[in-house]
Amino acid sequence: MDTWERRVSSHQMEHNSIRRIRKGKRMQPTSPSRWILAPVVAASLASANMPVSAQDLVIEEVLVTAQKRVESAQDIPVALTVISGDMIDSIGIQSTTDLVKIAPSLTVREANHAQNSAFSIRGIGTITFGIGVEQSVAVIVDEVAAVQSGQTMAGLMDIERVEVLRGPQNTLFGKSASAGLLSITTKAPSEELESYLVLTATDDDETKVAASISGPLGDSLGYRLSGIWSDRDGYIRNLTAGEKDKNGSKNKNIRGRLRWDVNETIQTDFTAYYMKDETNCCARVWTEFDPEAKLFGFIPEAVAEGITPGEDNQDFRADDGPQNDSTTRGANVKVNVELGEFTLTSITAVDNWEFNVNQDVDFGDIDVLKYLTGGRESGGLYSVGWFETDFFSQEIRIASPAYDSYDYVVGLYYSDAETKRTFFRNLSLAPADFASSAGNENLGLFGQLTWRFTDSTSITGGLRWIKEEISADYENFANAEDTPFSDTASDEQVVGKLSLQHFIGEDTMAFASYTRGYKGQVFDLDVGVRNLIDPETSDSYEIGVKGNLWERRLQLNLVAFYTTYEGFQVQRAEIVDDVIRFELNNVGELNTRGVELESIALLSPNATLTFNAAYIDAVVNDYDGASCYTGQTEEQGCVNQAQTIDGGSLPYAPEWKYTAVLDYQLPLDTMPFDAFANLLYSWQDDTLLSINQNPNLTQDSYGVVNLRLGVNDKASRYSVTLFANNLLDEGYATSKLDVSRLFGNATARAQVTPRSTQRYFGVEARFNF
Secondary structure, three states, X not given: OOHHHHHHHHHHHHHOOOEEEOOOOOOOOEOHHHOOXXXXXXXXXXXXXXXXXXXXXOOEEEEEOOOOOEEEHHHOOXXXXXXXXXXXXXXXXXXXXXXXXXXXXXXXXXXOOHHXXXXXXXXXXXXXXXXXXXOOEEEEEOOEEOOOHHHHOOEOOOEEEEEEEEOOOHHHHOOOOOOEEXXXXXXXXXXXXXXXXXXXEEOOOEEEEEEEEEEEOOOOEEEEEEEEEEEEOOOEEEOOOOEEXXXXXXXEEEEEEXXXXXXXXXXXXXXXXXXXXXXXXXXXXXXXXXXXXXXXXXXXXXXXXXXXXXXXXXXXXXOOOOEEEEEEEEEEEEEEEEEOOEEEEEEEEEEEEEEEEEEEOOOOOOOHHHHHOOOOOOOOOEEEEEEEEEEEEEEEEEEOOOOOOEEEEEEEEEEEEEEEEEEEXXXXXXXXXXXXXXXXXXXXXXXXXXXXXXXXXXXXEXXXXXXXXXXXXXXXXXXXXXXXXXXXXXXXEEEEEEEEEEEEOOOEEEEEEEEEEEEOOEEOOOOOOOOEEOOXXXXXXXXXXXXXXXXXXXXXXXXXXXXXXXXXXXXEEEEEOOEEEEEEEEEEXXXXXXXEEEEEEEOOOOEEEEEEEEEEEEEXXXXXXXXXXXXXXXXXXXXXXXXXXXXXXXXXXOOEEEEEEEEEEEOOOXXXXXXXXXXXEEEEOOEEOOOOOOOOOEEXXXXXXXXXXXXXXXXXXXXXXEEEEOOOOOXXXXXXXXXXXXXXXXXXXXXXXXHHHOOEEEEEEEEEO
8 A cells, every 4th residue: 555545544534434344342532543444454354254145234333523533423422413425415415404304403494595594403593693693503614614604505515424413512613513513524535536427407497517536646646626517497486577587596616625645644635615606595475465465554556466375375576686696715724743643633724705695675566765755766675785704714633542541632723704794775764874894703722531431431521711802893874973883892711511421332322411502792783783792601411322233233322402591692673763673682591402313224235214303392481572573462472562482482493303214225137237216204393483483483394205216337337316306395484574564564474485395306317437
């Protein structure tokens, strides 16, 4: 094995979801440099000495880096879902939002545009909007964090694995992981030349091309180049323009990786990427609309002419928009240095994200300004926004080898993010024209130690010291009397985790843990509001068991959790001078508790069943001053336009959710190819879509079926797949809006229905070279 091959093996043990047949004693966690030969030898022995048969079926072991070192997912006291690159391909996952199909504790709010969208884990997510607001669910790609929520709603390309870590993950991953973490690992350069081309076409007029090429460039240099281009028409009709083209998209995504083995002990990994998304999504369509409703309570023209409101409505009216364009570009360098038995890792990253959004804000195409200005102006109401985020981060850590009784990792993290925003709204009654910026400088010192005080029992403890300084600037061009605002604030916190785990034989592990979480303070920079909002903290408790049964053909993981959040950051709406204004504030207390089940069963040499389920009870315990929902009476708790929520449900937190995936491979002895089938069913309970407990903003329970059928060439040269997503055409909404107040309190409700809520068919052809 030459230098390049040896270093590729080392890198793949650290970064890839390397699988091997599990035999002998359980795996000990170790530093990356210790994982060069052992799994390769074990896999070679298994394949060389044992024929494949039903008696020899075992669940393959998956290695992860959930604790900043290479470990078996079954051997660590962390609640996580691992989605391999193979599963991503087999069930047709296209983007991060598709991950909710396989991870029941993960949900997503897909709103009218990406920046207003967010993930939740165990019912906890960011339900506010603002350029300084941190995400409750961090999204990390190759160990580099995304800053804004708009960056996290992204396509997946050439992925090795995704780790969904549930519960607060601040100790090792920083302050933007107070609810959990999506850790995405892309494929690394390969030791031999390989490439593929994937062509996709659908009946809803999408064309997509994905390609990748990888291999060595000599003994010490390797590369990987991947790209995706897609173009999809819309399915929502704008009756004003007479075109069915809204909720479509055009995407370009390219990523290059270059690895250089400087010498026997130093390896560098350089990655650069560019992404361009152009979307005219997502239009809000009427589900309920009073025919007598008048905009602002007095404008006589019909807003919903020609529209039949309802859950299946796909028509709307608008002068312009929606149109949202984003561009992401960045680069990072990872350096691994072997210092004897220790591994020193440095990760340096820069990232730039730009986002432009154009929205119609009067929910129609009538000449609103004519009525508001007495004929002095004409046209509809709209808003235009522009965002730009610049981000720099540096992490340095050192991981010890796995000694017989202990191992540890310590590190230092620094990041500096600045987001600028301009916003313009041409509403004469409440004009908006401002420029704002939010800065966040973060310093973290972290460490985690595992002590194995017996052969089967260990304790793990970790701490992270966080110091952050935030800044805010705001200038209101629409009001000359509004003094420009500029301020700074700082905070220090210590978070940590303590866990106890015990192995019961070779195939079962039980654990219990306590975690302290944190989400940083923020300046509210919405129109007319410049308040400093307190940070939120959390205390989380977990008990769990991970085991292999049925001669390791069945894997069962069960976790129970209870988490309390203090000062949870929310957004309330209030009416000031007859205009709705949004304002950030803190909830006194909320908690989430539940049970999560994950299982994999090898039913036969050709059939695999995956079943994941979650029961989650996410409740607001103490929220004084919450905004009332439209139509809420004093008897229902609305007093002076405010209510107290005590015992209400959190939004985007279905009580029950489960997913089943059946994968079947059918050998065809007389043909040059084999057949396969993949069936996915995902179901979730009734879901509240507004924290103010509006009973009209709920989504009924629903289940979605995805089916994929195809053939694989026996020599792995090609595959052809026919697929149907949302086969039963089960309609649902990912967000809903009640704007009855804008229509004189007459009923006016709308919803957003992204592509996943539609049935569509397609064909995919893959060619491997």
